[in-house]
Amino acid sequence: MTSDIRFYLTLFWRRLPLFLLVFLPIAVASIFIALSLPPIYSAQMRLVVESAQIPGTLAQSTVDVPAREQLQLFETRLMTRDNLLDVANRVKPIANQDKMSSDEIVRAMRAATKIVSSTGRDQATLMTVSFESQYPERTVQVLDSYLTFILNEDAQYRSQRAGQTQEFFQQEVDRLSGAMSEQSARIVAFKNQNSDALPDSLDYHRQLLLSLQDRINQLDRDRADLEEQKRRLSQAFELTGRVGSTGGTQLSPEQQRLQTLKAELAELESVYASNSPRVVSLRNRINQLETNLAAQSGQTVTGESDPAKAVFDLQMADLDTKLKQAQDQSTALTEQMTKVQDQIDRTPGNAVTLESLQRDFDNMQAQYNRAADGLSRASTGERIETLSRGQRMSVVERPSVPTEPIKPNRKRMVMLGVFAGLAAGIGLIIALDMFSGTIKRSKDLVTGLGIVPMVTIPLMRSREEVQRTRFRQVGLSLMIGVVLPVFLWLIHTYYMPFDELASKIAARIGLNL
Known part of the structure; x- marks a missing residue:
């Protein structure tokens, strides 16, 4: 070893x-x-996303952005090239900045800026922004610029979103109001063009059709009776050469008819006004009958020598007149029936069209009501954001000048x-x-x-x-x-x-x- x-x-x-x-x-x-x-100094600030000051149950803001998403949006806009260059040119926080290119300045600013966001369930949403520089005072100036930018972006973003929401609903209300007016005009125009065949008058037209049919049937029976009277009168005159008894003074059928009409006119005048259609119509018939009698009397005096023949002719002429009147009335009633039937036939189609127009109007009305309700809530939300009573960014800790370097x-x-x-x-x-x-x-x-x-x-x-x-x-x-x-x-x-x-x-x- x-x-x-x-x-x-x-x-x-x-x-x-x-x-x-x-x-x-x-x-x-x-x-x-x-x-x-060189020594590097660091300053930091802390921001928090505050909840709305007005409870959502009372008044809801129209800017509903999650706090986390809002912080990410602000961070993205804060670190844009234009904003970083603007802050760097105003504060000069980087050493030898005048010798650097724009790309180098942006990279240096992003490297010196650190943003940390924290959030969680039942926790406040915080954002911590720090900046490092060789100059301690300029670190605070940069963070102050960041803070001003974030608060301005927050206020502008929320007010702009609220204003755009209100503007959208206002445009919707105006658009739907104009559409409802146009639809109402279409409905009115359609009703005016088809006033004789609307669904509301269907029952009336059906009753009128039945009444006209009854009147035509009655006229047909009257015509048959008149034809029968002509046939019998003609047979009696051919067999006997006379039309009634010769003894005593006998009124002609025209005269009897005239007296009957005058009695009926007196009865009607006691009930209706003198200009009533029924009174006027009956008076015209009396005048026409008197004219016919006067003409027939003149012919008898001047041209006829046989009184029986004259009476026969008068009675036949009276029956022909009645038949012609019945025919004319039947023709007029038939034409009226055709018109009423046409109105009844057109009523279902008009009902479908009118129902479609009304349904479109009801849909527009429902959309208008929703848009008006949205406009009301958007106006309240815009007012909340204008007064800064909604969710907003606030400063928890402002940046201070660092006294010791961190590296x-x-x-x-x-x-x-x-x-x-x-x-x-x-x-x-x-x-x-x-x-x-x-x-x-x-x-x-x-x-x-x-x-x-x-x-x-x-x-x-x-x-x-x-x-x-x-x-x-x-x-x-x-x-x-x-x-x-x-x-x-x-x-x-x-x-x-x-x-x-x-x-x-x-x-x-x-x-x-």
Whole structure:
């Protein structure tokens, strides 16, 4: 065990310059980097999504966005290129910003900004925003700009959403109101065009049709009676040569009819007004009958010598007149029946059309009622958002100027550099010893050749050789230990700091430091 330790110490001493050549650059570079890195300060702020101040059971806001989604939306808009460039140009939080391109500034701003959101069931929704910079005051200025942007976005987003909702329902109400007016006009126009065949008048038209049919049947019976009277009168006159008894004064049928009509007129005038249609119609018939009697009387005096023949002709003329009137009335009633039947036939089709128009109107009315209700709620929701009484973002912790940097940890970096240098140097010595293939001690003979030597004779050197070797080792080690750190210091000071050099090398090989 003691011999192994002595062997490795001797080996280390022999390879000391090589160890220093590896250890010193790593250790010195880590020291230079730790000392040259600027201090980084960090400030943070905390935001919370507050619930609506007005209970939803009383008045519901029209902006119903989950808190988590709202935070993600704000984070996305906050980290946009235009917004980051605007904040960076106003605050100048990045070192050597004037020498950087726009893309580099955006990458640096995104790397320096950290946003953490936390939410959970029955937990408040929080957002923590932090920013790192070499300038402590500017970290607060950046966060203030972020805070202003988030609060403005929150207010603008919610008021805009509420306003768009209200505008949509207002447009729907106006559109449906106009559509209802047009539909009402269509219904009125259809009713005016088909006023004689509407569903409401169907029962009336059916009763009127039955009444007209009864009147036509009655006229047909009256006509048959008149035809029978003509036939009997003609037969009686042909057989007897007269139409009635010869004794005493006998009124002609026309005169009897005239007296009957006058009696009926007197009865009607006692009940109806003088301009009543029935009274006027009866008076016209009386006037026509009197005219016919006067004409017949003149013919009898001037041309006829047979009174019986004259009476027969008068009676036949009266019957023909009655028949003609019955025929005319029957024709008029038939035409009226045809018109009423046509109205009845058109009524079902009009009913279907009118029902369709009314159904469309009812649907529009239902949509209008829903839109009006939505407009009322949207107006209330817009008022809630305008007064900031709905769900909103509020500040829990405002950013403050940091007094101590959060990085770099210089002691830790120096220790890691020294440890890395030691590990690299010792690892190189061990690797060279393992892969050299030379025999340095008797143990190597046993391991490498499989033979056990009887005795080993060490290499004997003179005192001058030992001193010369030692002097060379010490000199080379001192040269490496002095010249190499000075050389590295000159590179770090006059050419490029090691932190920048490391960043460029990392960027060249694709690493992100």
